[in-house]
Amino acid sequence: MDTIQPLVTVYIPTYNRLELLKRAVKSVQEQTYTNLEIIIVDDCSTDGTQEYLIQLASQDQRIRYFFKEKNSGACVSRNIAIKNATGEFITGLDDDDYFLKNRIKEFILAWGNKKETTKVLYSLYLRKTETGLTKKVYKLKKVLMKKEINAKDLIYYFYLGNQIFTLTSLFKKNLFDENFIAWQDFECYYRFLKNFNCTAELVVEENYIVDISHPHERISTKKIDNILKTFNDFSIKHDVVGNDLILLRCHLYNYPSIIIEMKDIIFRFFYKPSLLDLKRIIRKI
Known part of the structure; x- marks a missing residue:
């Protein structure tokens, strides 16, 4: 690994959320860690997103974009980005969320101090509601938090959240299952830890903002019948x-x-x- 500044890919799937996308992209562009590849995959937006991306790429050489020929969902978009990523490391961002400015830097620093068995890093996050940001986790609670997890731990609780930081070479071997209609991130990350027999470590900083204040439907929002079907699909696929x-x-x-x-x-x-x-x-x- 290049100990100075290895290239990090940040991928963003998007669909008809132009103003939120602009905020998400800006939060990546303004990272204190600058050696980035920013891949945005558009799922056939009709709100000016494609024109915005063309202009954006002409202004920032770190930007790459892909326009899908048919609307097929965020899971497919993520896989397109991962397959085309050239960074040594990779992490994702939903188009309605955003990074705090030190997120990538904190991941890079933590990677240099991780255990040998660790192949995934993840972070705490804050929620943005209509009344503002939720409070950070108390320091004492952070001390007591479980900071290293394996696949079996995820069966108990989904510690990882919706984004991880890992080696691109590993993620390319463990893509999102496009047949899952819900829990795609949970299933993908569980399979990742299980297949590579590795652990994930917590970077104990709230450097990711999950925005639930806007009226748009979130990427992760699913109908209850889809959730129940996914529960059955997951238990069968992984023999739970x-x-x-x-x-x-x-x-x-x-x-x-x-x-x-x-x-x-x-x-x-x-x-x-x-x-x-x-x-x-x-x-x-």
């Missing part, structure tokens, strides 16, 4: 059975429309106690 299936089913209870089975929550609480599950149990008593 027994106690692990109970833990996986608890992921469904993050969706308000799905009725919580308290026996599952109680099992997960005794497997690994959490304040969230304790509150759920107390409310039922």
Whole structure:
């Protein structure tokens, strides 16, 4: 690895969110780490996105863009970007989210100090709501946080969030499954840790902003029937059975429309106690 400034690819899938896309791209362009390749894949937008990207690429040589011939979703867009990436490292950004200015620099610094078994880095994030940014995690809680996880840990809880930082060469061997209609990032990252028998380490800084304040439908928003189908598809594909299936089913209870089975929550609480599950149990008593 080039210890000075290895090239980092940042990929952004987009569809009809021009103003939000501009903010996302700007947050990458203004990174304190500057040796970047920025790949934007447009999913047949009709709001001026393509004209914007053509102009943008003429002004910043780090920008590359791809225009899809048919609308096929963010998962396909991500794979196009990953396949065409030339950076040594790679990470993603949704078009309605944005980076804080030191995100890439913090990943690069952390990579130099990671364990040998670690092939993935991830970070904490803040949410942007209609009332502003959520508060950062308390320092004491950060100290107590689990900072190294494996594939089995993801069955219990999706620690990684929607973006990871890793070697491009590995990501090219472990693309998103385009047949999944939901949980694409969860399935991809679980498979990544499982296939490469590696771990992921937490970079304990909130340097990614998830914007839930705007009226646009988020890339990750799915209908409940799609979520239930994906749960079944995931468990079959990865042969999740027994106690692990109970833990996986608890992921469904993050969706308000799905009725919580308290026996599952109680099992997960005794497997690994959490304040969230304790509150759920107390409310039922």
